[in-house]
Amino acid sequence: MTNTSASVTDTALQGLPEVIEAIRDEWNVPGLATAVVKDGQVILSQGFGKRSIVGNLDATDQTLFAIGSSSKAFTAMAIAMLVDEGLVNWDTPIKHYLPTFKLYDPIATEQTTVIDLLAHRTGLPRYDLGWYNASLSRKDLFERLQYLEPNKKFREVWQYQNLMYMTAGYLIEALTGQTWEEFVQQRIFTPLGMTTSNFTPKDSQQTSDFALPYREVKEEVQQMEFYDRFQAVGPAGSINSSVQEMCKWLQCLLNKGKYGETSLVSEAQFAQLIAPHMVIPPSNRRLRNNWKPFITIMAWVGA
Template sequence: ICLLKPAQAQDGSAPPSLNGFDGFVEQVMKDWRVPGLAVAIVKDGKVVYAKGYGYRDLKKEMKVTPDTLFAIGSCSKAFTATALAILADEGKLDWDKPVRDYLPDFRLYDAYATAHLRPRDLVTHQSGLPRHDLVWYGSPLTRKELFERLRYLEPSKPLHAKYQYNNLMFMTAGVLIERLSGGTWEEFVRRRIFDPLGMKTSNFSVADSQKMPDFSLPYQEQRGEVKEIPFRNIDAVGPAGSINSSVSEMTRWLLLQLGKGKVEGRQVVSEKGLGEVHTPQIVAGGDLKYDESFYASYAMGWGVTSYRGHPALSHGGGIDGFTSTVRFLPKDQMGVVVLTNSSSPASGLIASNAIDRMLGLSEAPWAQRAKDDAAKAREAQAKARAEDEAKRKKDAPPTHALRDYAGQFEHPAYQTLTITEEGEQLKFDLHGLTGGLKHYHYDIFQVAEGATPLGGIKMAFLMNRAGEIDRVAIAIEPSVKEIVFTRKPAEQMKASAR
């Protein structure tokens, strides 16, 4: 199937600086096996380019258009931060008061962080918590239930000590918006941001996207073949990443950023409020590996850096089968959005190339660098697997019969881990994330590579003094102690099975 036929540009023309851009996009799609994507560019208050490439549905050969809906993943975070800025404009929120002033039931593992964490910290990755993503990923818990379990998650750093990306804190920012506004996060963002910007088809759930006439399916390369995969519903952590949109509607969002909070004469958020959202809050890393790049900071839902000497704000997004990039250069009054239906670096590569062209600069070799980095990563993974295999004690059988490892094990935040014996193999189910376990050595079993987000991870089965397997320890977050799941009592297991 040909993947590369582009839909027509929105206005039928493109800036001369974009001559050859189609060919670049098509080559990136071919290199990374991307079924479909869309690109839009804004400059000086206008949409100068909007185009779809490839297919939103391979099987039915349905083409991507500028109006095709994609999951934008963590590009949703800036919407949540802007919603807080709107509440600050109205005097309902002080960025620097403790979150507990607004959410008395907010509680983290660490008492000091609980008492002193501010709304600003929720949206700048300064909580001290590592990701802890497997608490929510695939979980049936609601937003409220996830919020109530934050107290059981160990931090890896003190409050404000280090930038550590965390989706659950953005979810908590959504809970804060709900308490202050009296409605849901979804209702507030739609009423105060989507509606004023005319973002009519953008929505907050993949369940809603699939009811629309023009939406993309998610795809992933598996064993060398591009396959359609199931949509991942992440409504519970929606404020961190559940928005779905099109490049056509995301241009409205870009124009808001470049217009100091105003679009077509309407002030959606104050210039001061949006300026606060755009202001760096914490050093986020980065390096000087390439001449084009610079050290990075994090503002509120935006990464801030310099690109080839031009101040730039950006964010990427990725959720099963979709990746996205939103980037703008405020001094150049230019922005680009790239939405794809593939788990690949394509969106960032295309955004960088578009910016190079629009700035009239030579094209930096980002595409080749990405291929080189991917090759190095594969080599590193192969080396790590070989080293891990060399450490395995091959004459160290399990201490128990397989049936003794089976059961249900609980953690107050990570929920229930179910281990079953199927034939001569153990299988696991962590709130819907499933896979097989192969024996590693002694009482340690390993998840099959690529099976789930847990692929390759080891589960250590632990004994009590009576010699019974009563716990499972998993290094889900390497920067904190192992997550320990404790066996459910037999009576409790019987009750939950009824």
Template sequence: MRVLPWSSSPPFQPSHRPNPPCVPIEPLQQSSRRHGICYASEQLCDRGEGEGMADLFDRLDALVVEAMSEWKVPGLAVVVVQNGETVLRKGYGDRDVESGLPVTEDTHFMICSITKTFTSTGLALLVDERLLDWDKPVREYLPQFRLHDPVAMERITVRDLLCHRSGLPRHDWVWMPGDLSREEMFAAMRHLEPSKDIRTSFQYQNLGYLAAGMVAERISGLSWEEFIRNRLSNKLGMHLTFSLEELAARSNAAVPYFVDKDVRQRAELRPIRNTPAGGINASIRDLDLWLHFHLRQGEWGGIRLLSSARARELQQQHVYVSDSEFAELSDLYYCLGFGSHFYRGERVVHHSGGWIGWGALISLLPERGLGIAVLSNRDPSPVTNIVTNFLADELCAKTAIPWLDRYRDKHRRMLEHLDRAAHDRARRPNTWPSHDLAEYCGEYAHPAYGRLAITQADGRLHWAYRGLSATLAHRHYDTFELPEAPGRLLPGRCQVSPAAVRSPSGPTATALSAACRSRSSRW
């Protein structure tokens, strides 16, 4: 079975106009706002410019409320850092709708693939200390590293893992059920076939970050979580957690929601056991500190934790990813744990995160000294991009682009033309299975993906895979399919085509081929 890559545009990318001066922000004086803190400069107020900033905050509030309503986002948290100061840090809406609990600066969200920026930054510390070389083969640090392709296995470096050019496609269903340990997922990689040659193209690969995290463990002698805490988050004063259980135990944790047919519902709280790729939980206050650290190129509290050369290397483009649907956005590239593109002539370094019930985006405009992060407890939506683009336009003194209107028009057209009947029209009616249902039953095994069982009950076939289960519907001929299951971890509309054959000895045996045509979980 295969999970198709998430298809979406990057948050913003270029036209090539001269850079106008940024709106200056000076030392801060805080004033209270509901669900968080808005900051405004005392000096700006003395010069009469505070009114302009207050107007910006009011327009941001109106934009956020309108966007959250359009996309049914229950809760959102935003932070803006500029010129070494925190300009804005605020929560909107509810972290738990049913309980009426608000989002605050300290509400914890799953940040999903923004975790990759921590894994790459931690490894950069080891490069600075000459304990790691980006360009040496992974097997020099992890001799047990095995891949299906023995040539690629000997050649792949840590740099290849971090910029997703290993040749492996996603293979997300190895880790997504959340029932395997890191060691078991790592061992499964030897059975996964590549789809490209090494270093020829970008293919987002979460298991590559699992291996990269294990490199950090081997060199440091610590677990990946201890390594990130000791070397990064504790030094920066961040209060990160690293598991679903830790998130659920926090008194100020958000709960996840998803939207199906424009109706919001509470989602399953699902773990990401591949922690180095997407398992960190954080508040917007934590990401405030993370933005400062990277805008200062690795300096913190007057102490250089990471060399500026290494900090810049993390943000250098390594591999082409895709073009953009918007004229203001350049082509997208991947760096080392970050993405990179241009937006209206401005270089942007960013990473998004998404999982069932969570959507997040962190963005740096290094030449502007500007950083923006947005967290939400709804499955990925354009709201994180809309808020980020609005703030980038305003704080870089550019003519505003109506991103809310653009995305809203696109969203409403999509809802109007949402035609799930098209899937049904492709079905061949008045066809039947060529065998009795019992002949399709059995257990099927793959050395990496594990065991899948097809059973019969109540005149129907049932599918079970590593703790997940569903009833199969007959589609046509010998093809069955799983139900669509928004908000659940299930390869919705996965078509299963068992082919019944007879062995030479006579009893019926079955073989299973499955192609998952489902929405992916790109974090």
């Protein structure tokens, strides 16, 4: 077990760190951090294992990790804030705000709303190879959406779609004059005191506590290069943060958009963020039998 910034303060959690450590060892994970928030208070915040194997550096609750698609919840919150300000409406077609918005399906082009983007229901499959490892800009990707053929009818089924969250980020820039990164930094990170959270691996490496990336090759954990071409689709998954700072975000969500005396969003718009909008179908027997709670959580946070 490694560095602890907040020890277990609830007797119901006694033994949990040992369980986490055993699972980490079983799954061959070099390092991780986790936290528990109860009744608005952090009752566990702790790092496990190593953030650097070669450097023998412990993971702590201040270690920066890529949070991946949990970034999407920040994008959705940003949109809700703009709804509060009257700059966008959940149910107004995107084309009203971005006249050049165009999808392969003409019906989707005319009718796609912000909720459609965030609820993964435009009819498009993932198309991740369209942006992965590419040097295209956010604008480039936005302009190429029209060539991506859907495999389902508009609003017919839930299909995970990173490019639609990219589009939501692009919309934020069009409405505010700020990039998605600037908006999230100024309007979410700063009010919540998320001072080390950032948007690029380069920024993480400028800090004193960040996790190195690893992958498993033939059951051997090997260090790999940071993936640094995420910026075009940043609104879908580029945030790096620590468990300590994510606790502030979690406390804000548990308090319906408020953190201390700071209110990021009205309760009415927060209710929209957590309202069900699309059923997530199980993709296979394993999901259907073993991962129902995970599916529910994913739906709740908009990931």
